[in-house]
Amino acid sequence: MIKGSLVTLRMYRSFDEVVEVFDAFNTMEIRAITDHTELYHPNNLRGDFEKNGLWSKDKGTLLIVNHQDEKLGTISFSRSTEQEVQIGYRIYAGKDRNKGYMTQALRLFSSYLFETIPFITRLSLLTAEDNVPSRKLAEKCGYRQEGMLRNAYFYRGKICNWVIYGLLREEVE
Numbered sequence: 001m002i003k004g005s006l007v008t009l010r011m012y013r014s015f016d017e018v019v020e021v022f023d024a025f026n027t028m029e030i031r032a033i034t035d036h037t038e039l040y041h042p043n044n045l046r047g048d049f050e051k052n053g054l055w056s057k058d059k060g061t062l063l064i065v066n067h068q069d070e071k072l073g074t075i076s077f078s079r080s081t082e083q084e085v086q087i088g089y090r091i092y093a094g095k096d097r098n099k100g101y102m103t104q105a106l107r108l109f110s111s112y113l114f115e116t117i118p119f120i121t122r123l124s125l126l127t128a129e130d131n132v133p134s135r136k137l138a139e140k141c142g143y144r145q146e147g148m149l150r151n152a153y154f155y156r157g158k159i160c161n162w163v164i165y166g167l168l169r170e171e172v173e
Contacts, residue, residue: 002062002112004104009062009075009112015049021063021071024092057117064091064105072096075109083121085113097133106141107173114172122168129161138165142173 002009012018048054054061061076073091080086089106091097110123125143127134139145143165152162 002108004108006066006099006104007072007101007108008065008067008069009105009108010065011053011055011062012049015046017063017071018046018049018054021074021092024071025090062109064089064101066101072101073105075105077109077113077123079120080124082119085117085120085123087113087123087125089125102137103140106137110141110167110172114169120169122166124164124166126162126164128155129163135163135165141167142171143167144171 001011012021057079059076059078061074063071064073064075065071071092073089073096075087075089077085077087087106087109089102089109091102113123114120123143124146125138126149127138129148135145144167145163146166147164149162149164151159153160
């Protein structure tokens with residue numbers, strides 16, 4: 001577990017927790033306008049969960065929980081290259097946004113990855129160009145905008161741009 005003053009990042013304890021998190025993720029009524037609209041079935045992760053608890057040297061997902069162990073969201077990584085790891089994150093319910101949870105989670109996770117994965121020199125993340133809260137979060141956590149992938153994905157009925165953010169090892173707090 002990785003503990004902060006607001007949140008704890010921890011592994012899934014059971015496949016039932018995976019199902020619970022996917023149920024929250026798939027509830028459209030609690031998603032922000034910046035969230036994706038795709039639905040996911042937890043069975044897509046059953047094999048990975050049974051094999052390694054959704055954590056390996058090349059990719060992993062942790063739950064973000066508060067001090068009452070209520071599930072707030074997830075944060076994950078996947079190795080892009082030998083030197084780079086890409087991060088993804090999500091707070092599920094709107095009521096849990098803008099409380100500093102993800103700011104702390106991203107800072108803790110970024111530091112943890114640099115401390116535990118040798119040879120990586122950078123972390124990166126992609127966010128939708130119009131997802132201003134996610135862009136501000138990245139910048140607040142020390143990530144720098146590095147570029148844009150134009151017309152890179154289909155989102156809510158339109159072709160959109162990804163904004164690329166990066167954090168170098170020597171820039172992490």
